[in-house]
Amino acid sequence: MINFVLISKSNNEGEQSYAPNSISNKISIGNTTLYHSDPYYSWKNSQNDQFYILGNIIGIRKNNKIQNISQDRSRLKILENFNLISEVEGRFVIIKISETGLSEVWSDNFGTLEVYQQTIDDNVILSSDLSLLPRAKSGGEFNQLSLAHTLTVYGCRPAKKHTLYKEVSRLGVNEGFKIKDGNIEILKREFNPKSTEPKYSEDKLEEYSELFLEAVRARASDNGNIVYLSSGWDSTSILAALVHLFGKSKTRCIIGRMRYSERSAVINQIEIDKALAIADYFDVKIDIIELDYRKDADKIIKRSSTLFRSHQFANMTSVNHWRLAEETAKIAKGGETIFAGEMSDGAHNLGFSQYATIYHAPSQDFREYSDKMASYLFGPTFLKEIVRGAHENDPIWKIFMQLHQTTKFEPLKESEKEIHLQFLSNFFLRGGRIPLYSIENSKILTKKGAEKYLSEFEEVYLRDASGNLTGDTLYSNLLHLYNSFHWQGSTVSTLAYTAEKHGLNCVVPFHDKGIIDFLSAMPESWGRGLDFKNTKYPLKWMLKNKIDYPYHLQEGPHSYIYDVDPTFNHLREVLFGSSFKEVFQKALNQGDFIKSLSPEIFDLQYVNNIVKKYLDGEEFHGQEMGDLANLATHSAIGLYGNE
Numbered sequence: 001m002i003n004f005v006l007i008s009k010s011n012n013e014g015e016q017s018y019a020p021n022s023i024s025n026k027i028s029i030g031n032t033t034l035y036h037s038d039p040y041y042s043w044k045n046s047q048n049d050q051f052y053i054l055g056n057i058i059g060i061r062k063n064n065k066i067q068n069i070s071q072d073r074s075r076l077k078i079l080e081n082f083n084l085i086s087e088v089e090g091r092f093v094i095i096k097i098s099e100t101g102l103s104e105v106w107s108d109n110f111g112t113l114e115v116y117q118q119t120i121d122d123n124v125i126l127s128s129d130l131s132l133l134p135r136a137k138s139g140g141e142f143n144q145l146s147l148a149h150t151l152t153v154y155g156c157r158p159a160k161k162h163t164l165y166k167e168v169s170r171l172g173v174n175e176g177f178k179i180k181d182g183n184i185e186i187l188k189r190e191f192n193p194k195s196t197e198p199k200y201s202e203d204k205l206e207e208y209s210e211l212f213l214e215a216v217r218a219r220a221s222d223n224g225n226i227v228y229l230s231s232g233w234d235s236t237s238i239l240a241a242l243v244h245l246f247g248k249s250k251t252r253c254i255i256g257r258m259r260y261s262e263r264s265a266v267i268n269q270i271e272i273d274k275a276l277a278i279a280d281y282f283d284v285k286i287d288i289i290e291l292d293y294r295k296d297a298d299k300i301i302k303r304s305s306t307l308f309r310s311h312q313f314a315n316m317t318s319v320n321h322w323r324l325a326e327e328t329a330k331i332a333k334g335g336e337t338i339f340a341g342e343m344s345d346g347a348h349n350l351g352f353s354q355y356a357t358i359y360h361a362p363s364q365d366f367r368e369y370s371d372k373m374a375s376y377l378f379g380p381t382f383l384k385e386i387v388r389g390a391h392e393n394d395p396i397w398k399i400f401m402q403l404h405q406t407t408k409f410e411p412l413k414e415s416e417k418e419i420h421l422q423f424l425s426n427f428f429l430r431g432g433r434i435p436l437y438s439i440e441n442s443k444i445l446t447k448k449g450a451e452k453y454l455s456e457f458e459e460v461y462l463r464d465a466s467g468n469l470t471g472d473t474l475y476s477n478l479l480h481l482y483n484s485f486h487w488q489g490s491t492v493s494t495l496a497y498t499a500e501k502h503g504l505n506c507v508v509p510f511h512d513k514g515i516i517d518f519l520s521a522m523p524e525s526w527g528r529g530l531d532f533k534n535t536k537y538p539l540k541w542m543l544k545n546k547i548d549y550p551y552h553l554q555e556g557p558h559s560y561i562y563d564v565d566p567t568f569n570h571l572r573e574v575l576f577g578s579s580f581k582e583v584f585q586k587a588l589n590q591g592d593f594i595k596s597l598s599p600e601i602f603d604l605q606y607v608n609n610i611v612k613k614y615l616d617g618e619e620f621h622g623q624e625m626g627d628l629a630n631l632a633t634h635s636a637i638g639l640y641g642n643e
Contacts, residue, residue, distance in 0.1 A: 030101020155489025261577025
């Protein structure tokens with residue numbers, strides 16, 4: 001596990017009371033003390049500054065190649081320069097301590113390894129997780145606006161710089177902490193967005209193929225590779241790339257068989273059948289583990305809640321990732337790399353790549369095109385239509401208005417900059433994914449709570465981007481901001497943390513600077529707009545033209561029961577049919593988490609009403625069910641100060 005606590009005191013008098021008992025390595029310089037797990041690399045420069053890299057380094061990027069530095073780690077000294085962090089691929093934190101006790105802490109290019117910060121009694125304390133901070137033991141106020149975000153936005157975790165605790169913050173993307181004698185300031189690296197001009201020519205498809213294969217190659221292990229396999233394009237493309245690069249003997253797969261309730265039986269049999277066929281095509285071993293939630297939910301929560309609470313994870317996808325890591329640890333032989341296909345949907349198609357935007361039983365092609373229509377509404381062409389006030393005449397907009405007749409939409413802002421901010425806010429700070437979606441649709445928030453939430457989060461995360469936004473940099477800004485929202489949420493970040501907790505190394509090759517840069521400048525016509533190119537156009541082109549891939553096996557239903565029965569809902573089975581029902585009812589009945597919610601920000605009458613209905617055994621659906629799921633999961637995981 002990657003662990004550290006850095007303490008900067010206002011003076012060197014008195015005994016240090018914040019020292020962790022679980023970390024053995026220690027260094028003290030001036031008024032600064034660092035406790036840390038074994039570093040990946042450490043060194044001292046000519047000015048006697050001491051550097052520590054904690055985490056995992058994949059390599060140094062040079063000319064679209066990632067050079068392995070495990071035999072020459074001294075090359076990592078380039079990280080003395082804060083502005084060169086993007087040249088190194090990996091999941092890591094850099095800690096610098098000077099002779100005077102001045103310390104600086106930076107994270108990797110995407111901020112994938114967390115740094116938490118608390119100031120108490122004129123001391124600044126940084127840590128790798130919340131459990132190592134005084135807040136985990138002493139109590140304090142909860143951050144109501146962070147709670148608003150985590151209870152309304154997909155991902156169920158505060159946005160990047162926030163935590164659920166008023167006195168604790170996190171290091172943001174492209175930021176560093178600089179600390180001396182109990183005082184702290186923020187260092188910032190400039191973000192330079194990519195442009196979609198000039199447009200890509202078709203020969204850029206070759207470049208994407210090389211970038212993708214390089215991202216997989218650089219992360220693979222000589223000891224073997226295990227793919228968290230679904231039946232979708234993303235994980236199966238990783239499997240195909242691994243076999244292409246290393247052969248079948250170095251690759252195996254693992255997939256979960258989902259049984260959430262007695263009444264629904266196996267809910268992903270479509271996925272399992274397709275995954276088995278794809279594994280058979282490549283002649284690789286595949287292990288099926290049981291994600292059986294008909295029993296023992298209390299035991300699963302007991303095993304996972306310590307990790308989840310220390311990083312603010314609270315989502316059923318988090319639980320699935322925990323179970324995958326548990327079972328993978330049992331079959332792993334040691335030293336393997338675990339591959340996951342997450343983030344591809346967002347990076348390629350703004351999250352609309354699941355054949356789920358508009359249900360149409362006879363035609364998977366139409367369902368894919370509906371995904372393209374949804375992403376078009378957050379693309380540069382439609383943004384231009386909104387800015388000039390012509391969006392209501394757009395045929396795609398009219399189709400979606402027919403599908404959202406009961407949805408509340410907000411009036412369009414007046415100036416171009418205000419509209420850009422509104423557009424980004426609609427994308428990242430709402431429970432619905434369509435432009436002009438009103439925050440009033442979130443029943444759980446009061447009017448004042450919604451206004452305060454939007455005001456703060458727009459200011460912290462979106463205003464700078466909106467002020468400089470242009471149509472050709474829209475995609476680049478969206479993908480950059482994803483790192484502060486969904487990609488650090490409970491449905492993605494948990495992959496690395498649950499694996500690490502079980503002694504494994506899990507990587508997401510789509511979260512690669514080369515790939516993200518390419519997709520940041522990828523034009524709308526390459527699968528995100530209304531042109532006749534597939535969603536994930538460059539990925540699917542590579543699979544068809546550059547490596548061996550069973551394209552024919554992607555025909556038919558996608559993964560789950562809801563692919564053939566749109567009335568089916570995973571969440572309903574968990575809440576009302578699984579063994580989690582008893583766990584959730586017990587936690588909600590105790591009411592500790594609900595008591596943390598402020599009546600100024602939250603409509604507690606609405607909250608208490610849906611909780612009461614659930615405790616009374618009533619089954620319901622829609623937004624009430626989604627809100628209940630968030631409340632129930634957070635109640636079961638718990639907060640520091642709620643125990």
